[in-house]
Amino acid sequence: MLYESIDALEKEDAFLMKKAIEARGKSYAPYSNFHVGAALLLDNGAIVLGNNQENAAYPSGMCAERVAIWKAGSEYPNMNVVKLAVTASSVNNPVTKPVGPCGACRQSLLEYEIKQAAPFKMLLMGEVGEVIITDSLVSLLPFSFDQSFL
Numbered sequence: 001m002l003y004e005s006i007d008a009l010e011k012e013d014a015f016l017m018k019k020a021i022e023a024r025g026k027s028y029a030p031y032s033n034f035h036v037g038a039a040l041l042l043d044n045g046a047i048v049l050g051n052n053q054e055n056a057a058y059p060s061g062m063c064a065e066r067v068a069i070w071k072a073g074s075e076y077p078n079m080n081v082v083k084l085a086v087t088a089s090s091v092n093n094p095v096t097k098p099v100g101p102c103g104a105c106r107q108s109l110l111e112y113e114i115k116q117a118a119p120f121k122m123l124l125m126g127e128v129g130e131v132i133i134t135d136s137l138v139s140l141l142p143f144s145f146d147q148s149f150l
């Protein structure tokens, strides 16, 4: 689903996206200057925030989505994810389109969707502008690898 802006979202979704914006403001991205914030709503009502954490050894850095899902997984191992809002901004140019999660994040997030046996939504936004809401992680990563192969 495509929405014109954060203002067009349902109240709960707009609130979650505002939390993601808050998290984006605390991201540590001195190398890319690309700041990403994530806010995860759990079924116990808790909101878990994450943001990208970069490193001078570039591959050691981590995306906002995985910081958030692992924080949630470690703090609330028995809770289900309801939805995850993500927003990105860049110091170099305005990000006016929703930013799609990288492949590694899709794989990492899918693990938790399978674990909870219930799909969760992603709300994706740039710094401003349109918001895309996806239905499930499996729809973002077809023909994926999972535990059934192990």
Ligand code: THU
Residues within 6 Å of the ligand: 029, 032, 034, 035, 036, 051, 052, 053, 054, 061, 062, 063, 064, 065, 099, 100, 101, 102, 105
């Ligand atoms: N990044 C995220 O945090 N999430 C995404 O979905 C895309 C990329 C981060 C990783 C890195 O710190 C910076 O954005 C540039 O790639």
